[in-house]
């Protein structure tokens with residue numbers, strides 16, 4: 001388990017703060033996303049996890065072990081059990097696929113037969129057995145990332161850190177790499193931490209996520225809950241404008257999995273059943289893992305609030321009332 005409490009990091013050269021008040025827990029077997037815009041501090045937080053960079057305050061424990069307290073030799077041993085992959089693959093261009101994957105085991109002086117067995121097994125796992133003797137320059141981006149994944153798994157790590165590992169890939173290749181990571185996670189129970197700015201990566205592959213804004217956690221929790229809640233931090237990340245909500249009545253946000261055409265009828269049916277016509281303020285349907293999730297906002301007057309919310313609750317729709325003040329208005333009120 002990775003447990004982070006009140007972590008704070010300052011860049012020592014200019015004294016600027018990059019991470020502050022970070023509290024989160026990544027359980028064994030999670031596929032956890034650290035998501036946020038460029039400069040939010042995602043990569044820095046990821047690098048704190050494997051001790052590539054340190055932090056001044058708070059605690060970051062991996063399986064109970066405080067990373068910043070590890071001495072050089074202990075840190076090397078610790079990193080053996082934490083694999084990492086990057087956006088630019090970081091393969092050695094002059095070496096073959098086989099040699100690239102074999103490298104970490106050679107550095108740790110494993111026996112030749114053991115290296116051979118492991119490299120072949122991993123290349124099979126990532127679907128690259130037929131490219132064993134190819135050089136990286138003759139591989140596509142997706143194939144290079146498969147080789148990098150195989151290399152990251154040579155030491156049977158308990159954790160795999162992925163720093164924008166799909167950012168340089170087209171959407172189809174991104175999906176195939178995410179599916180591979182999901183397959184490896186399901187087979188081995190490895191914990192995967194994914195740094196990304198792509199919400200589609202989070203939607204497809206991750207069970208939990210943390211949205212970072214300016215070095216702080218804006219929202220954190222299960223991906224499903226985040227999509228149902230649609231916090232403003234998610235809207236900002238998706239580049240959506242803050243919704244201007246009516247000041248009268250109650251603005252109710254409804255999230256549900258779309259299971260076919262009859263769901264499109266929800267509002268028509270609700271309106272007929274309750275004999276009440278209400279405005280739909282916003283509506284979108286987004287892909288969510290292997291389903292589609294519909295997110296709608298309706299405005300309901302005082303008189304019909306109980307009837308509408310009872311109706312939604314009885315039918316197991318996720319709903320909640322939105323605050324009708326914008327960020328600026330809330331700040332103005334202070």
Ligand SMILES: Nc1ncnc2c1ncn2[C@@H]1O[C@H](COP(=O)(O)OP(=O)(O)OP(=O)(O)O)[C@@H](O)[C@H]1O
Pocket residue numbers: 011013018036037038039040041042043044045197
């Ligand atoms: N060595 C450093 N010294 C000072 N500031 C740094 C250093 N490395 C990174 N930064 C700054 O720290 C902030 C967070 O950087 P970080 O790379 O963690 O962000 P990120 O969310 O991963 O962004 P991106 O998606 O662009 O990689 C940025 O403002 C960056 O300019």
